[in-house]
Amino acid sequence: MQVGLELQLKQEDWGNASIAAGNLSELYLMLGDVQQAVMYARQSVAFADSSKDDFLLRTMRTALADALSQDSKLAEAKRLFQEAEAIQKKLQPEYPYLYSGNGFRYCDLLLSQGKDREVAERAVKALEIAKRNNLLLDIALGTLSLGRAALLQALAEVTQDFTQAVAGLRKYGQTQYLPLGLLARAALFRQTQEFSRVWTNLEEVFEIAERSEMRLYLTDYHLEACRLCLAEGRPDGTPPRRR
Structure with missing residues (x-):
């Protein structure tokens, strides 16, 4: 992949260079090398900007945002997700939320911030699109996001129940x-x-x-x-x- 990226850069093939850099970022992220993943993801965004391909502009921003969130740079990650979602609205006004793998990545960040209700809303919309088009992976990812959001909501309710119970027992004396x-x-x-x-x-x-x-x-x-x-x-x- 590295050799292919170098060749595409020599040819100024920015679209394929962006895809190659994005693939390298994903590979390094899976291997646990977050710094390398972030470096290649930044390159993929820069090459996507040069290509002026809206699909790549959106997708590579979510890839960089995902890598940054793994590097605990949550503010920058969220900004990039929001930029990607703005591009999404421009491309498909009928789908205002990121969906598929892009949406799943954003939901992962939102869940880490405790925004389970927002994730549930997004997951429901993503599932509607996935089921309408019979996209098996997207159905699975949407269901996973919905389940994780439900788990957080349930834990919050259980924590509140236990807190109230302890307060009641303490008051009983x-x-x-x-x-x-x-x-x-x-x-x-x-x-x-x-x-x-x-x-x-x-x-x-x-x-x-x-x-x-x-x-x-x-x-x-x-x-x-x-x-x-x-x-x-x-x-x-x-x-x-x-x-």
Whole structure:
């Protein structure tokens, strides 16, 4: 691919050079070399601009945005997605949102920012297009985005339920029930990999159980702490605040 890119540059074949650079970017991104992926993606955008091909202008911007999002440069990535979507509206006014692989990439960024409702709306529109044209990959990608958005929405609702439950148990004032809510919320945060919040809940369980000599809750504390240490990749199993 590199040799082909060099040949196309010598011939000033900007369209094919843009495609070749985009393919190299995608390859390096799959290999985990984000810096190389970003470099080639920037080249693909520059070559697309020289080609003045609207399809390439749109597609290569989403490719660069995807690489940048993997490099944690989210503001620049979002700006490029918005530029690509503006081109999309110009090309196909009846489809105001990016769709297919381009739309999936944008949804991935939006999900990382917690915008599950916007992603759900976009995914529904993308699925309408994909099903109308029987595009199997696009149907799968749209369904995946919709499912991920639904999962985030469900987690937000469950987190709110647990928070309300803990607040209610705390207000009730009987300490023998409060650890049940704290342990349940700790398990949820372990699943969502919010590890510092897990330890915050477990510390309170430990303090209540130790102060009140409720050994059953001490056992529950140690079991959940061990699960958390495994999730964090710390084989010593020692809670960070008890070392």
